[in-house]
Amino acid sequence: MHPKIGILALQGDFAEHVQVVKRLKAEPVLVKTPDSLASVDALIIPGGESTTISRLMKKSGIFPLLKRLVGEGLPVYGTCAGAVLLAKNTGDARVRPLGALDISVKRNAYGPQKESFEGAVAIVHGKARGRVIKGVFIRAPLITRTGRKVAILAVRKENGSIHPVAVRQGNVIATTFHPELTGETLFHSMLKELAERRQNEQA
Numbered sequence: 001m002h003p004k005i006g007i008l009a010l011q012g013d014f015a016e017h018v019q020v021v022k023r024l025k026a027e028p029v030l031v032k033t034p035d036s037l038a039s040v041d042a043l044i045i046p047g048g049e050s051t052t053i054s055r056l057m058k059k060s061g062i063f064p065l066l067k068r069l070v071g072e073g074l075p076v077y078g079t080c081a082g083a084v085l086l087a088k089n090t091g092d093a094r095v096r097p098l099g100a101l102d103i104s105v106k107r108n109a110y111g112p113q114k115e116s117f118e119g120a121v122a123i124v125h126g127k128a129r130g131r132v133i134k135g136v137f138i139r140a141p142l143i144t145r146t147g148r149k150v151a152i153l154a155v156r157k158e159n160g161s162i163h164p165v166a167v168r169q170g171n172v173i174a175t176t177f178h179p180e181l182t183g184e185t186l187f188h189s190m191l192k193e194l195a196e197r198r199q200n201e202q203a
């Protein structure tokens with residue numbers, strides 16, 4: 001049976017993730033309530049506005065369940081605003097973080113003249129190590145700190161400095177850019193693998 005990949009559909013670009021999940025032959029499930037969250041093998045938190053998604057997660061009752069499930073090993077992948085929501089420190093009191101990834105982020109850190117841009121992202125970990133892919137950054141957060149247990153999967157070079165743009169800690173993956181907009185399936189495939197493993201464990 002195909003794994004069920006939930007896509008948090010409270011706000012943001014969840015529709016694009018649905019297309020990627022379908023392409024990978026997994027079953028997409030739109031998650032708007034705690035009930036629908038309880039039935040999935042993995043979850044994607046899309047890009048959007050992290051303050052809004054945070055507020056709606058609280059209002060819908062999803063926040064406490066998701067915090068518990070991710071702590072218990074539910075595979076979760078956050079893009080952009082999703083990465084902010086997964087972080088330990090968001091630097092913004094309006095965004096209540098899940099704290100599942102030991103990273104600190106600075107929201108909208110690329111400055112107004114760089115609201116949105118495309119740039120090279122180098123994969124530095126795993127099977128795809130050495131590949132350079134296109135990253136679409138839209139008011140992206142900057143990862144300013146990574147904890148000891150956090151693996152850096154991809155980096156971006158900018159103004160002489162190198163900073164992480166894709167990270168993983170166990171069952172949690174985050175990218176500050178949007179692979180769902182470029183047809184890049186590397187990170188979604190990684191999530192699908194974790195979802196299949198969880199499906200087998202729970203069967």
Ligand code: GLN
Binds near residue numbers: 048082
């Ligand atoms: N800047 C947004 C935030 O922090 C994220 C933008 C995005 O997800 N594309 O909420």
